[in-house]
Every structure is written in C-alpha cells, then in structure tokens.
Amino acid sequence: MAPKKPATATGPAATSASTSTTTSSSSSQIDKIAGNIFQHYQKTTPQRTKLIDAFMAFLVIVGGLQFAYCILAGNYPFNAFLSGFSATVGQFVLTASLRIQTTEANKSEFPLVSPERAFADYVVGSLILHFFCINFIN
C-alpha cells in the first residue's frame, strides 16, 4: 500500500507491457496519460504542497527499502520491522491526510478544518504514532 504514487505510475506501464500484444496504441496512451498527470501536477500544485509531496515520496522510498530488506534479509526482529514499517506507513497516511486537508480543492469537504487545525491534528497523530512505535520496537 505504501508505494502508492510510483508503483501506480509504473504499474500500468508494466501491465501495459504484458498487454501490448493487443494494441500498441494503448501503451502510448498510457504514456500520454502519465504526461498529462505530470503536467497537471506541475501546474496546479502550490510550493508548500510540493514540499509535503517530497516528504511522502521520501517515506515511500524508506518504506520500500524496509520492505525489500525484510524480503531479502529476513524479518528476524519482527517487532522492529513491524514498528519501523508501520511508522513509515502511518506517517505517510497522516501526511497524505494533511495534504488532503490543506488542499484548496478539498475545502468544501472540510468546512471546519483550517490549515492550522490540520497541522495540529497532524502533530498529535504523529506523536501517538511514534509513541506506539517506540513502545513496540523492543
């Protein structure tokens, strides 16, 4: 679940490679869609949100690394792996929530949540998350 953005961006490409026997135009269409998304992102996202996105990308990479380590080198201190991995996943979803709540386009969904309130919630959530992680890590 963690490698959300990159995986889904590359995922279709991978699957399109397998389904390319049907039409070659579908793969070019996928490219076009990816291009569209990228352009849209560049155009509409404010600088601050990009910062959040960078942090989310970082978390995805860290989570991916942890997962790869777990698969390659074994999950021996399972507590440690779980709490480390949950920390990245949890932080990712909290950050995603922060991003959602601070985005202008979603203002109608969250009439009562100001950006400051969102950030305060974010801090509280992160504190709880890391408290549990540290308690669980052994």
Next chain:
Amino acid sequence: MAVDQGAGSKLPGLLVSLGKNESTKTLLKVIILAIIAAAAVASRLFSVIRFESIIHEFDPWFNFRATKYLVANGFYQFWDWFDDRTWHPLGRVTGGTLYPGLMVTSGVIYHLLRFLTVPVDIRNICVLLAPAFSGLTAYAAYLLTNEMTTSSSAGLLAAAFMGITPGYISRSVAGSYDNEAIAIFLLVFTFYLWIKALKLGSMLWGALCALFYGYMVASWGGYAFITCLVPLHAFVLICMGRFSMRLYVAYTTWYALGTLASMQIPFVGFLPVRTSEHMPALGIFGFLQLVAFLEYVRSAVPSRQFQTFLYVGLGGIFGVGLLGLVGLTAGGYIAPWSGRFYSLWDTGYAKIHIPIIASVSEHQPTAWPAFFFDLNLLIWLFPAGVYMCFQRLEDEHVFIIVYALFGSYFAGVMVRLMLTLTPVVCVAAAIAASQLLDTYLQYKSPEVVESKEEESTDGTAKKASKQGSLRSASQPVVGIYNVLSKAFIAGAMTLFLLIFVQHCTWVTSNAYSSPSVVLASRMPDGSQHIIDDYREAYQWLRQNTKEDAKIMSWWDYGYQIGGMADRPTLVDNNTWNNTHIATVGKAMSSREEVAYPIMRQHEVDYVLVVFGGLLGYSGDDINKFLWMVRIAEGIWPDEVKERDFFTPRGEYKVDADASETMKNSLMYKMSYHNYATLFPPGQAQDRVRGARLPDQSPVLNSLEEAYTSENWIIRIYKVKDLDNVGRDHAAAASFERGHKKKKAIKKRGPRVLRAE
C-alpha cells in the same frame, strides 16, 4: 426507580418542546442523562441487594484474582506474570494470555481512590465496576444516536434503552466482573468516535478512535467485531460511490494508529498482520490508498483517458493483491480463519470439530424467544429504526444499517453475541420511537389546516407514523394536529414504554442477578433460602489442605477453585490446552485402574465433583459428563468411546440400567459414592435425572471421600497414596473391608497410558 425511569424517558419529548431556551435544554439534558445513569446503575444492584457483594460465576473469579495480583504486585510484575498455580504442571503465562484492560482499569480506580484517601476494598471496586460503566455506556449511546438524527429526544431515549435493556444487563450486573463490563462501553464509544471522525474527516477524532480501539483491544476479544465492522462500513460506502476524502482521512488514521495500538497487547501481538480476521481491515486500507490516488488522477486527466487508466491500473493491482493474499495464506504466512470463526458461519462446525467450544452454553445458537426476552419492545422498533436510516441515508446511517445486518446475523448464531447487537438495537429503536413521539407530541399546531382529512383516517400507530414521516420528508409543515389521535398514540407509546421498563426490571431481578456461586431457593413459606455449598466447600479446601495441594476438577470450576480456595488446579476456564483438558476428561470417564495412574502422574491430591442429585441442581457434572467423554474421545478415540456410556437402547441413564462403562467411570462412582445410604433401602433417588438408584453404592478403591458439602453439591475426594505393602488399591480395599480370603483375582497392573 423503575417508574421514574419511565418518566425520564418520556419527559424529553415534552420538555424539549417546552424549553425554548438553549441553556434550559442543556440543563434538562444533563439532568435526564444523570437520572438515566442512576437508573442504569440502580437496576444492576439487584444482585447485591438480593445476595451480597460477591463476584459472580466463573470468569470473573479469574479477573478478580488477576486484579488482586495486579494491585498487590504492581504493573510490571503483572505484565510478566507466570502463574504456576494453574494448569499444573504446565503453568500459564498469564500476563501474555489475558486482556489486561479490565484489571488495569480497576487497578487505576483503586489507586486513584486511595490517592484521594477513600479507603475502599478492591473487591467492591470489582463488583461495582460493571454498573458504573453501564452509566457511561448509556452516555455513549446518547452521543452515538445524536450523530444519527437531529432530534434530541432520540439520544435520550437511546441512553435510557441502553441503560436498562436486559440484553446488556445480562453481562453487567454488579459482581459480573467480566471483560464485557467495560468492553460494551468501549464498543459504543469507539463507534461514536468513528462516526465523528468520518463526519468531520478529522485526524484528531480518528486518532481518538484509534486510542479507544486500542483500549477495546486491551479489554475484550470481541474487538474483532470493530475490526471487521469499520472496514465493512468503509467498503460499503465505496461501493455506493460515496468515497470522500473524509473517509480516507478517518479510515487511514484509524487503521494506522489503531493497528499499532492493538499490537501493544502481548496477547494480540502480531495477530493483526497474521490472521485472516484482520485482513479485511488491511485490504480496505490498501484499497483506500488506491481509490484516493484514482480520485486525484481523475481530477487531473480527461475522463476518456481516465477510463483506460482505471481498467488497466485498477484491474492489475486488484489481481496482484488478491493473488498475494491467497499466496501468503497458502504459504502459511497468514493464518486462515480460526475455528471459532468457522463456527460463526456454520453453526454445526464446532460440534463436530471442536467440542470444547461447543460445550460452552453461551456459544450455542440463539433461540428466537431470547430476542424478545432480552430486547422486548426494542426488537419491534428496531426494523422501523433501520428503515428510518434508509430514508435519510447519509454516511452515518449506512453505518447503522451495516451494523444492524452484521449484528443481527451474529446474534442469531451465538447467544453471547446478543451483547454486540444490543447497542444498535437501542440506537435504531430510539430513532424510531423519537420519530413517533416527535410527530405526535408536537405542542403547537400551525394554522395550515389543508391536510385535515388525511390524519383523521389513520387509525393505527404504525400507519400513522409512516405517513407522518413520509410527509415530513416531502413537506415539513404537515403534521398531526388532532388532539384525539395525538393523545391516543402518545398514550399507547407511554404504555409500551412503561411495560418495557417493567419487563426490564422483572428480567433483571429474576433472571440475571443470580451470582451462580450462591444459589437461592424458596422455603415452603416463601422466604428465601440460600444454598451456599460452593463457598462452603472451597473454604474447606482453603483451610484443610496443603498450600500446594493440586485439585482436579472439570475445567468449569478451575477459576473458582483458584479464586476462592486458592489452590492449584489442573485445568480452568482459560481453555488454552485441549489435550490437558482431555486428560482430565479421560481420568473422569475411565475406570479407576486407568484413572489412578493419570492422577498420580499429575500429582493430584484431591478430586472435586459437583453433584446435584440430592438437591435437583441440574448444572452438575453428570449432566456435563458427555462433554468430558467427547473431549477425551477427541484425543484418545480408541480408549474412550461415547457410545459405551449409553445403554444398548441409546439412553443416557444413571440408574440400574446404566451401561457398565458408565457405572465403572470415576465420575459416576464419585458422584454416587455412599449416596444410597442417605435414603431408606430402595428409595435412593436422583432428583435431577429422576432416576431410582440401586441400593448398592459404587465402590471406590483408589480414592477416599474427604468432604461433602451440606447439600451434597460439592464432593471432594482425596487420592490415596500407594499402598504400603505394594498391593493394588482394589486388593487393599477389599482387605480393609474384611474379605480376608485371598481370592484368585487376576491382578491387573496399571495399564500403560502414555507411551513416553
């Protein structure tokens, strides 16, 4: 109390319409809620008044003992508690195999009261914890219902229902110090926080929900109900096309924090990532990430391109996820559904495969009258309330509908899960009842009189309420203005509510307030007579046996022996080791020559049986005997056979016709040993099974009677030591009886039982 309760639940409809002022309303609500809480607590005190301040039944005795240990030794000792006084000789890692929420809660309350210099006994805290939390449950039900409807009377009605409905009282009378005592409050409150989080899309509420979910996990194994219900709600919302960013925020926050919180409990540990019960939650978590991402993409690209993207991307990922789950389950990384869960789908499953689960009466399917007995009026209002939810159908109403379906199914499968159904029944019924009352108790009538002919036709309550609510949905001015129909419906409703209150009071005082440790009976003159054999016998054990004398009994009494007699036991109600229980079952159901070596191997000093034949007490060991046989048969199918315990005609008999195996079994012998001497010759009778017994009592060679309680309910036998001169027990006993002639008995050495 009962009457002012009824008035309390009736009042809000009237008073709220009168109280124009916002602060008056708030004051009234606070007062009414306080009265409801007081009624909830008061109706649970029957057991203390009728009997005494005592811990009830079986499991509460363990919780009580654990709480005492916690208070005496501190939290860390408790956490690492290895108990060598149960499951002798195995012991039990108690700290890692219990849900500590209950004990920690009462421990905290105890220390808090001590800190405030209120000298209070830990037993009284334990006894009164369940009533105290029931007041909080009523408040939580009020909050939850208020999220569903704008009518403030609904919340108050829900609180009143929750406070006194027998379905909940059955598990929370004073003295019933069990996990459910606090768990139902946590269940309702977690659901309230979930709804709140979902409505506001707030991380803070989601985090609070996760914290209370963690508390719930720490308290009761039923937390799996939340773990399945919340994802199901989210899934239904997505399927209905109601995905919103609020759902994403609430669910992911809850899941990420709640799962971590649940893993802090040693007993739960890695289960949330290992077992199938928890997989729906994880699956929905992943699914939500996808859906959220898709939402973003949809806003970014034109719709035609989005469709291609959707089919290719979503289909691929869903397939990969499903394959992964199946692969992991097949590979053994994720445990498949456990036996208890299979028995939820197929009610016959447990009986065939896991007799130990089927042998517990509260795991049986629910009988239909039980619904009416436990919920009374509410069971009729419940479908109406669910229907009202369909009318409005926002996210939170979907939750009530999903919960109602899910809860009804499980309540039908297992008696004890009636408890999880009760909250939603209270909420739905309150919505229906308040709708009715709000329609008919409208004080002022507007000037519009155009709909006069409509309401004059409606005769019955049901039709009228339906019409009224449909009308009010389409055009809000329409209502019921005729004083007669108003008075009629309001009067009928009041009557129903009063009958409900009366029913609840009656059920609580008669059915659910017995401690089952102390039995009550009526003397011929109507006065109450207390039968206190259990405590008498346990006290005897406590005072007359060695500190570490091992007591063998059927597992039902393990916790009580541990709690009241403070003696080590072989098996108890924490049925974690089926083989060990089967060993006890085998010892009870085999001949003395087979049973004696088993008892020697387990260092058993005393054997305790419960016998109700004299008093007519039906919950005794002979009636449970077939379960012992079945459980033993599950492990040793060629040594213990259920068929052998029936007569050739297939009857389960204890009189002269009983089968040889039955008559020779240790349990039979211990139960009826010397019983015939109590009666004149030929009159010996078993009052539970209505059987006339043979005059000749069964002969016991390897055990001797140590103690029999006043009404013969508890019989304790001492296991004889090996004979001094090396004879076997049968020979020694027959020598004692004076058969001096050395008969040519073929000596049977003790059979080898275990090939070790």
